[in-house]
Amino acid sequence: SKKILVLISGSGSNLQAVIDKVHLSDNAGEVVAVISNKPDAFGLTRAQEAGIATDVVVSKGIAKREEYDALLGQAIDKYQPDLIVLAGFMRILTPDFVRRYAGKMLNIHPSLLPKYQGLHTHQRALDAGDEAHGASVHFVTEELDGGPVILQAKVPVFEGDTAEDLAARVLDQEHRIYPLAVQWFVAGRLQMQDGKALLDQQVLSPAGY
Ligand code: GAR
Secondary structure: OEEEEEEEOOOOHHHHHHHHHHHOOOOOEEEEEEEEOOOOOHHHHHHHHOOOEEEEOOOOOOOOHHHHHHHHHHHHHOOOOOEEEEOOOOOOOOHHHHHHOOOOEEEEEOOOOOOOOOOOHHHHHHHOOOOEEEEEEEEOOOOOOOOOEEEEEEEEOOOOOOHHHHHHHHHHHHHHHHHHHHHHHHOOOEEEEOOEEEEOOEEOOHHHO
């Protein structure tokens, strides 16, 4: 079975979805460890309750990204993972770090990429008057939130929505699409090739979903 390592910074509800739908329900993938950059992340408790190893590589007080990523890399390499899943991991990774795990690292971002890379995506969608919003699973490349998209989920924006309303609606969909992409990966169906995401050797073009 493929070894999955999940990086978190907070609540870990996406981690929970991966635990429930992959770790506990799919023999092809096992979450071998969860690493947080924040000692108080609730996701660590979720991992412990599932009997999964946890580690904290504290980012606070480390000014240099290279320095942090070296520590993070050491913590990750102890587990020799086949796949690294960024699940609400709120740190920018250095190009060297990303290259080391090229084709083996996924992220979920709360927008319909390429729209709204970066932070405050829900408020930005509201401010723009968008009628639809959503989430995207993508391979991580050196370009922040710019790697090839694997899967997207779209939700409607309703009149009177707050950023919190919208975030909750999007998060529900994240819990559906992230485990699915992880299942594809551990089944050997998903790859990154020449900067493109392939499922069963077919180029994915999620803009058409
Ligand atoms: C999710 O909405 C995820 O898409 C977002 O943080 C939330 C984490 O929730 N990620 C980013 O904004 C990455 N830049 P969770 O901890 O409950 O999974």
